[in-house]
Amino acid sequence: MHPLQGQRVAVIVVLAMLLMWADDQYDWLKPVRYVIGYAVAPAQKAAVVPLSVAEWLGDSASLRRELLKENKQLAARNFILERKAQRMASLEAENMELRDLLSASDQVDDRVLVTSVTAVDPDPFTQQILIDKGGSDGVFIGQPILDAHGLLGQVIEVLPFSSRVLMIADTNHAIPVQVNRNGVRAIATGTGSLTELELIYVPNTADIREGDMLVSSGLGGRYPKGYPVATVTHVENVPGQSFATVKAEPTAKLDRSRHLLLVFTDKAARVPPVALWKEGQ
Amino acid sequence: MKLQVIVYVFIMLFVAFVLEHLPLPDVLYLFQPAWVMLVVTAMVLFAPNIFGLWLALPVGLMLDVEQGTLLGLHVILVAFHIFVLQLLYRRMYLFNVLQQAGVLFVMIMGEQIIHYWAVAVLREDARPVLLVMPALFTAVLWPWIYVVGYRTLRRLERG
Numbered sequence: 001m002h003p004l005q006g007q008r009v010a011v012i013v014v015l016a017m018l019l020m021w022a023d024d025q026y027d028w029l030k031p032v033r034y035v036i037g038y039a040v041a042p043a044q045k046a047a048v049v050p051l052s053v054a055e056w057l058g059d060s061a062s063l064r065r066e067l068l069k070e071n072k073q074l075a076a077r078n079f080i081l082e083r084k085a086q087r088m089a090s091l092e093a094e095n096m097e098l099r100d101l102l103s104a105s106d107q108v109d110d111r112v113l114v115t116s117v118t119a120v121d122p123d124p125f126t127q128q129i130l131i132d133k134g135g136s137d138g139v140f141i142g143q144p145i146l147d148a149h150g151l152l153g154q155v156i157e158v159l160p161f162s163s164r165v166l167m168i169a170d171t172n173h174a175i176p177v178q179v180n181r182n183g184v185r186a187i188a189t190g191t192g193s194l195t196e197l198e199l200i201y202v203p204n205t206a207d208i209r210e211g212d213m214l215v216s217s218g219l220g221g222r223y224p225k226g227y228p229v230a231t232v233t234h235v236e237n238v239p240g241q242s243f244a245t246v247k248a249e250p251t252a253k254l255d256r257s258r259h260l261l262l263v264f265t266d267k268a269a270r271v272p273p274v275a276l277w278k279e280g281q
Numbered sequence: 282m283k284l285q286v287i288v289y290v291f292i293m294l295f296v297a298f299v300l301e302h303l304p305l306p307d308v309l310y311l312f313q314p315a316w317v318m319l320v321v322t323a324m325v326l327f328a329p330n331i332f333g334l335w336l337a338l339p340v341g342l343m344l345d346v347e348q349g350t351l352l353g354l355h356v357i358l359v360a361f362h363i364f365v366l367q368l369l370y371r372r373m374y375l376f377n378v379l380q381q382a383g384v385l386f387v388m389i390m391g392e393q394i395i396h397y398w399a400v401a402v403l404r405e406d407a408r409p410v411l412l413v414m415p416a417l418f419t420a421v422l423w424p425w426i427y428v429v430g431y432r433t434l435r436r437l438e439r440g
Contacts, residue, residue, distance in 0.1 A: 001329075001367050008334060009364045012356065016341070017399070019353030024403050029352055036346040039339075043298035044347070051304055119302060121349070122310035125408040128349065157349055164349050172406065 034135060037159030044162055048118045048132070110224055111264040112146075113137060117257070118162060127170040127194065129153075131260060134161045139262060142222055146261045150228040150251030151175070151216055155262075167254050168229065169194050177229050178217040182207055185217055186246070188230060194254040197230050199246035204237045208246055224265045286437050293320050293430055294340075301347060311411070314418040315389055317344055318362055322385065322423070323430035325366045326373060334363055354399055358392045378424045386420035 002008065023029045113133060121128035133139050135158045143155040145165055153173070157164035166173055169190040177199075178185045184206055186199040202208060212232040218225030230248035237244045297320040305313065321340060324332040341356030348355070365388055366373065373381055393410045401407035 001370075005334070005364065005367065009360055012334065012337060012360045016353035016356040016360070017402075019356070020351040020399065020403055023352040033346055033352060036342050040298065040343050040347050043295060044302050046295075046299045047302035048304060119304045120310070122305075122313050123408065124310070124411070159346065 033157070034159060037134070037161070041159070041161045044118070044130075051118075113139075113262040113264070114259060115145075115262055116259050121164075125192070126172075127167040127190065127192065127254070128156075129165050129167065130162050131165055131262075132162055133262060134159045134163050136160050138264070139163050144223045144227075144263045144265075146227060146263060147252045147257035147259070149253055149257075150230070151223060152250075152252040152254060152257065152260060154222060165260075167194075168197065168250060168252070169254055174200075175223060175229060176217045176219040177214040179208055179232075180213040180215045180228075184208060185219070186214070188214060188248060195249055196233075197248045197250055199232075199248060200243070202244045202246050204242065204244050206244065208232060208235055208244070210235055213251075214248055224263060283438065286434060289434060289437060290324060293323070296320075298343065298347065301344075311414050312418050313415065314422050315392075315415055318359070318389060318392075319385075319419060319422060319426045320430065321359060321362060322366060323426055323434070325363055326370070327431055327434045329367065329370055332363075333367070334360060337363055351400070351403070354396065357399055358396060361392060361395060362388060378427050381427065382420040382423040385423050386416045389416035389419045 153167035337360035344355035
C-alpha cells in the first residue's frame with residue numbers, strides 16, 4: 001500500500017463530494033452522464049435478454065386455438081374502437097372549428113413513441129422505472145409518459161439507449177389536475193404507494209366527489225392537457241381544518257404496464273429554467 | 282498478468298453490472314446484494330498491486346449512471362471499500378471464507394450509512410436506505426464469489 005494512501009482516499013472523497021455537489025446544483029454534468037451511459041448500455045441490454053427470451057418463448061408456445069380466439073377478440077375490439085374513431089374525426093373537426101372561433105390553435109392529437117419497461121428501480125423509497133428508449137430516439141428530460149389507461153409519469157434522466165422515468169406516485173412528484181366533471185383545479189402528489197395519490201390544498205368547499213375522474217390540466221406546462229390521471233376514491237372534510245383530505249387512485253397501471261407511450265407535444269415538456277422557479281422561493 | 286486473467290476479470294465485472302440491472306419481481310429487490318462490490322472485493326484481494334484505488338473512478342461512475350444517483354456518490358463508496366480492503370488485506374488473506382463474509386457484511390452496512398450521509402449533507406430530501414438486507418445478502422453470496430471468482434483467478438494465474 002502506498003504510504004500516503006489515506007490522504008489519497010481523502011482527496012478522492014473530497015473530489016467526489018464536489019462532483020456530487022456540481023451534479024446536484026448545475027446542469028453541465030448531464031453530458032458526462034450521457035457519455036458514461038454508453039459504457040453501461042451493453043450490460044443494461046444484456047440484463048433484459050432473459051426477459052425477452054421468456055416473452056418470445058411464451059409467444060411462440062401459445063396454441064393456435066388461443067391465438068385464433070385472441071385474434072377474434074382483438075378484431076371485435078378494433079371494430080368498436082374504429083366506430084369511436086369515426087366519431088372522433090368529426091368531433092376533432094368540430095373542436096378545431098370551435099377553437100378557431102376562440103382564435104386559439106391547439107393540436108388535439110399528439111405524436112407518440114412506443115417504449116417498454118426494462119427495469120424497476122430497486123430503491124423502495126422511490127417510484128422510478130427504466131424504459132428502453134433514450135437520447136438516440138429523441139427522448140428529452142421532462143417528457144410525459146402514458147400507458148394505455150392514463151398518465152404514468154415523466155422522464156427525469158436521459159441516457160443514450162434508455163431513460164429513467166419518475167412515476168406520478170413518487171413522493172417527490174406532483175401534477176396539476178382538474179376534475180373532468182366541472183373543471184375544479186387541484187394538485188395531485190404521490191404518496192409513495194402505487195395505488196394512491198393525494199390532492200393537496202383542496203378547500204373544504206370544493207366540489208369534488210368520490211368517483212370523479214381527474215385529468216391533467218396542462219397548467220404546469222409539463223404535461224399535455226386532458227389525459228386521465230386518477231379517479232377520486234375518498235373525500236373527507238374534517239371540521240376545523242382548512243383543507244379537505246382527498247385520495248385518488250391512478251388510472252394508469254403503474255405496477256403492471258409493460259408497454260408505454262412517450263408523448264411528443266409542442267407545448268408540453270420543455271422544462272422551465274431553474275432560475276425561473278427558484279426566484280419565487 | 283496473463284491475458285486470460287484480464288479477460289476473466291472483465292467478464293466478471295460485466296456480469297456483475299448485468300446482475301445489478303437484472304429486472305426482478307418487486308419482492309426480490311429487497312434481497313439484492315451489491316454485486317459490483319463483490320467483484321471489486323475479489324479483484325482487490327486477488328491482485329492488490331494492480332487493482333487499487335483507481336478502480337473507484339470508472340466503477341463508481343458507472344454505478345452512479347446505472348442507478349441514477351448523484352455522480353460521485355458511488356465513487357466515494359467504492360473508494361472506501363477498496364481502502365478498507367487494503368487496510369485489512371493481510372487479515373483477509375489469512376481469514377477463512379466465513380470470516381471474510383463477516384467483514385464484508387460490516388463493510389457494506391457502513392457503506393450504506395455513508396451513502397445516506399453523503400446525500401444528506403448535500404440535499405435536504407435524502408431518502409432512507411436499506412441497511413441490513415443488502416449487507417446480509419452480499420455476505421451470504423461471498424463464499425460463492427470467492428470460489429468462482431477468486432479461486433478461479435488464482436488457478437488461471439498459476440497455469
